[in-house]
Amino acid sequence: MALDREDVKNIAQLARLELSDEDIGQYQTDLSNILELVEQMNAVNTDDVQPMAHPTDAVQRLRSDVVTETNQREKYMSNAPAQENGLFLVPKVID
Amino acid sequence: MSDLNKLTIAGARDALRKGEVTAVELTSACLTAIEGADALGAFVHKTPDVANDMAVAADARIKSGDAPAMCGIPLGIKDLFCTKGVASQAGSRILEGFKPQYESTVTSNLFGSGAVMLGKLNMDEFAMGSSNETSCYGNAINPWRRDGSDADLTPGGSSGGSASAVAADLCLAATGTDTGGSIRQPAAFTGIVGIKPTYGRVSRWGVVAFASSLDQAGPMTKTVRDSAIMLSAMSGHDAKDSTSADLAVPDFEAMLTGDIRGKKIGIPKEYRMDGTPAEIEKLWAAGADMLRDAGAEIVDISLPHTKYALPAYYVIAPAEASSNLARYDGVRYGHRATLDAGEGIDDMYEKSRAEGFGHEVQRRVMIGTYVLSAGFYDAYYNRARKVRTLIKKDFEDVFATGVDAILTPATPSAAFGIGEMTDADPIQMYLNDVFTVTVNLAGLPGVSVPAGLDAQGLPLGLQLIGKPWEEGELLNIAHTLETATGFVSKPAKWW
Numbered sequence A: 001m002a003l004d005r006e007d008v009k010n011i012a013q014l015a016r017l018e019l020s021d022e023d024i025g026q027y028q029t030d031l032s033n034i035l036e037l038v039e040q041m042n043a044v045n046t047d048d049v050q051p052m053a054h055p056t057d058a059v060q061r062l063r064s065d066v067v068t069e070t071n072q073r074e075k076y077m078s079n080a081p082a083q084e085n086g087l088f089l090v091p092k093v094i095d
Numbered sequence B: 001m002s003d004l005n006k007l008t009i010a011g012a013r014d015a016l017r018k019g020e021v022t023a024v025e026l027t028s029a030c031l032t033a034i035e036g037a038d039a040l041g042a043f044v045h046k047t048p049d050v051a052n053d054m055a056v057a058a059d060a061r062i063k064s065g066d067a068p069a070m071c072g073i074p075l076g077i078k079d080l081f082c083t084k085g086v087a088s089q090a091g092s093r094i095l096e097g098f099k100p101q102y103e104s105t106v107t108s109n110l111f112g113s114g115a116v117m118l119g120k121l122n123m124d125e126f127a128m129g130s131s132n133e134t135s136c137y138g139n140a141i142n143p144w145r146r147d148g149s150d151a152d153l154t155p156g157g158s159s160g161g162s163a164s165a166v167a168a169d170l171c172l173a174a175t176g177t178d179t180g181g182s183i184r185q186p187a188a189f190t191g192i193v194g195i196k197p198t199y200g201r202v203s204r205w206g207v208v209a210f211a212s213s214l215d216q217a218g219p220m221t222k223t224v225r226d227s228a229i230m231l232s233a234m235s236g237h238d239a240k241d242s243t244s245a246d247l248a249v250p251d252f253e254a255m256l257t258g259d260i261r262g263k264k265i266g267i268p269k270e271y272r273m274d275g276t277p278a279e280i281e282k283l284w285a286a287g288a289d290m291l292r293d294a295g296a297e298i299v300d301i302s303l304p305h306t307k308y309a310l311p312a313y314y315v316i317a318p319a320e321a322s323s324n325l326a327r328y329d330g331v332r333y334g335h336r337a338t339l340d341a342g343e344g345i346d347d348m349y350e351k352s353r354a355e356g357f358g359h360e361v362q363r364r365v366m367i368g369t370y371v372l373s374a375g376f377y378d379a380y381y382n383r384a385r386k387v388r389t390l391i392k393k394d395f396e397d398v399f400a401t402g403v404d405a406i407l408t409p410a411t412p413s414a415a416f417g418i419g420e421m422t423d424a425d426p427i428q429m430y431l432n433d434v435f436t437v438t439v440n441l442a443g444l445p446g447v448s449v450p451a452g453l454d455a456q457g458l459p460l461g462l463q464l465i466g467k468p469w470e471e472g473e474l475l476n477i478a479h480t481l482e483t484a485t486g487f488v489s490k491p492a493k494w495w
Helices: A005-014 A021-043 A073-077 B009-018 B023-035 B048-063 B105-112 B160-167 B184-190 B224-234 B278-293 B306-327 B345-356 B359-372 B377-400 B426-433 B437-442 B471-485
Strands: B043-046 B074-078 B116-121 B173-178 B193-196 B216-221 B264-268 B297-301 B405-409 B446-453 B459-466
Touching: A005 A021, A005 B359, A021 B306, A021 B359, A021 B377, A021 B426, B009 B023, B009 B224, B023 B043, B023 B048, B023 B074, B023 B116, B043 B160, B048 B116, B074 B160, B105 B173, B105 B224, B116 B160, B160 B173, B160 B184, B160 B216, B173 B184, B173 B193, B173 B224, B184 B193, B184 B446, B184 B459, B193 B224, B193 B471, B216 B224, B224 B446, B224 B471, B264 B278, B278 B297, B278 B405, B278 B446, B278 B459, B278 B471, B306 B359, B306 B377, B306 B426, B306 B437, B359 B377, B377 B437, B405 B471, B437 B459, B446 B471, B459 B471
Parallel strands: B074 B116, B074 B173, B264 B297, B264 B405
Antiparallel strands: B043 B116, B173 B216, B193 B216, B193 B446, B405 B459, B446 B459
């Protein structure tokens, strides 16, 4: 399926990616070509085929509902780009 | 002993145990080789101090008589693995400066058995690529060159730094990861051995996620024996990865008997593709003859859905990637864009991700977003998952007829030049994985073995695909093939 500029803008918005005008044109071509490759699979009859989620047939494993981690807040915040008083800083969200 | 960096794991292990060499000497030889090899762009974070400390500890352990096989073996670690306190960027600008506070299970297993970390290795950004050219660090270069040419070639990807480092003897072995061929294709391009284990054999915990239902880590080594030794050390059940298999890990090395009499090897007709060079066809036929001479039975087989593997892969892998990479939001770690006055949190997400992700990653995140979006989910994502079921069934049907392993080419060409494919449309690059993606979709083990040189003097590999959890048998067949080909060529040093 060939995508138009608006399609690419919508996808980028869903993916939270800022694109320049120039990028939009390039991605329009690239993504359309990739979808053309992908659509070759439309030739396969998939009636009554179960979609596969995982290569192994394993069932979801459960663990006991007990605390296994200790509080390591400082460690985990050491990679944060902006923080204050043990909290992540982000631009104002609510006016 | 001289040229210690050129040793295999097995050779170094035996020398260490006999006291002929120390881990400190081995490590020092590798560090010297690394210092002289910046032109290869293989190591992107060097950790000589960590390496020396680990080597001293390994020597003490060997002296005390407690020396597992990997004890004292200097390794390179792909940048995709989280290593505690050591930069782990997945080849991406978005993780610039990121230092994990924990150790991945694979590196933890390796270091726990005494292996030494020399540093982190170059790779395509988030393991998305087949030439190592999408890396934020710049290119990794293949130590091999065409006869009479000084043009730089790619080592393949995404584990390009790993392949380059092992082929150039900068380390004894390296870790790699493989989502669609990222261990096997670079191994083939550089004349080394690489195995992608059965999905679930090796823990994914602490490995930066690309496509979680396809990703597996594995060893990249100079010989099949080394892959067997290192795979045993990397594997094992891990409660922290819910898809990790609760199975005992065999001693894979002990299974390398060289006896493959009576084994049935399948040759899939669908892997004869238009445009495959005659040299590769010839090598493939020669490989089959060698296995027959070793006592195996060669049978023609059919895997009818093969040609739909790449299309299905380019739905499933980007879909999973778009979800996995949603975590890079500029809040908790990684790159955050500088904002102008009045810009809000959505601007922060959009700018940080646009600045942090390269074009190939952005392409795949957008494809993934699209195929998962309302209205397109059934037509793309669900259909791809059904095709995946059929691809897996193709293999199951073949194995049900008594086939023990499948022999195919590893790649559709030898290593290509830097820039040769990046100028083309992305699909040309994707075609590199045409022989390898089926294995990830079906969750099977696959190994690439160097089998010869092409007319220009570049290595070519053959791939063997095995039954689930039968890595031991697969490696034994690979070992037999390796012995029969007698491949011992090394790149002439130019760097």
